[in-house]
Structures are given as C-alpha cells and as structure tokens.
Amino acid sequence: MSNVFELSFEDKTISNLTGNKYGRTIYANQIKPHISYDIPITIVFPQYIDNIASSFIQGFFDEMVGAIGISGIEQLVEIKSETIENIKHYIMKKLVL
C-alpha cells in the first residue's frame, strides 16, 4: 500500500488554497479512502499551489489530528512542495492555532 498522496485540484489556475470546508473535501476525496496510519505518510502539494490559508490546513488535517494527534503528524507525515519553502513548519504553525 502506497501512502504517498499527490494532491490535485480542479482549477489549476488557482494558486492559493482557502476554506475549512474545501480542506475537508480534499481530505475526504483524496486521502481518506486510501490512507493507513500504520506507516509513514507523504503528502505532496502540486507546484501551482504557492500559498495555503490556515482555514484550509485546519479543515484538511482535522481528521488526521483526530486519528494520530498533532505529535503523530509531526512524526509520521512528510509534506512536500516545490513552491512553499519549509512547508512542514508552515503547516504545523497554522495547524496549532
């Protein structure tokens, strides 16, 4: 089982992700059906996304926080982006607000 998730978004002209609901929808459609919390997880944001709002992050990671907690995300989840520098730190900071 591959635990690598390359996210994709319908509108590729949008470079900023916003909205708690939208984050939840993306998680529900692209992550939830395939994820295993027993092995390391990799989430890859596409190159055309260069900014993510706190609302999207909190919606997207909400179920994951419920399953493995903030510390579980710190340890188990690798987050990649070619455009957002130090994305893991960026996301963790907004996630714990």
Next chain:
Amino acid sequence: MEKWSLRISIIALIISLLEMYHNQILNKTNLKSEYFKEIYSNYLFNKIPGDRKGIDIINGRFVGFRKLQDTLTDMVSDLSFFKFADGRFYLIIKKECMDLEDYLLNTANKKNISISSNPFSEIDIRLKRIYKIINRKREKGGVCLFVWMWWKIKNPHST
C-alpha cells in the same frame, strides 16, 4: 457589646475577603496589561499598519499581502494564552484573523483585479474589527482596575 464586636469582626472579614479578591483582580489586570502591551507594540502599532501599506494591485494582480498574512498568523499564535484564559475571545479573534487571511488569498486568486473593485476598503474594515475586538478585551481589564480604584477611594483606611 458582644453582639457589636461580632458584627464588626464579620464586617472586617468581609472587607479583607473583598480586598483579597480585588488584589487578585489587580494582579491579573497588571499581568494582562503587560501582555497586551506586547501585542500592541509587536503588532497593532507598527507591523500591521506597515504590512497593510505593502498591499497593492499591479498589472491586475493583487500583491504584497503575504506579510500581513504571516503577521496575522503570528499574532493569533501569540494570543494563544487566551485559548485557556478566555476561550471565547480567542475563538473570536482567531476567526476574524483567519477570515481576513481567506479574503486576502481569495482576492489573490482573482485575475485582472481593477483598483476600482477596491479590496483595500474591505481589508481595512476587517482590520478595524480586529483592532476593536482586541481593544475591547484590553479595556475590560481597565474596567476592573477602575472598579478597584473607586473602591479604594471610598475605603481609604482599609488595609
């Protein structure tokens, strides 16, 4: 005679309890005002107004908003003391800041924005709301201090 001395003791006890309570309020107020001093000097006096100035529309693109976005995140993070001290205030201020962040990013997603669409006034309205919420919270501490001072003036000989 005994009745009177009992009454006086009860009154004295009530006064010292009140004073203890007010001292607690005073300490909390001082602590809170120190805390708010940091928030004001770090964010509200300079950083946010400076970041706001950097936002512009150039060739139909909404630019220069990231500094304000980061500052809002940092400010909410620095206010996280209230997550436990006053959860309601924290949720309100967090929501306002996150809503403004969403507005900034959604505006940036739009193509060919004209200056006449004026996203700046909406940003200013939202910023004013954020300032008002923080001001109100700080002033609530001030009211406690005022009540305490008034009580002290009315009871100058209390210990």
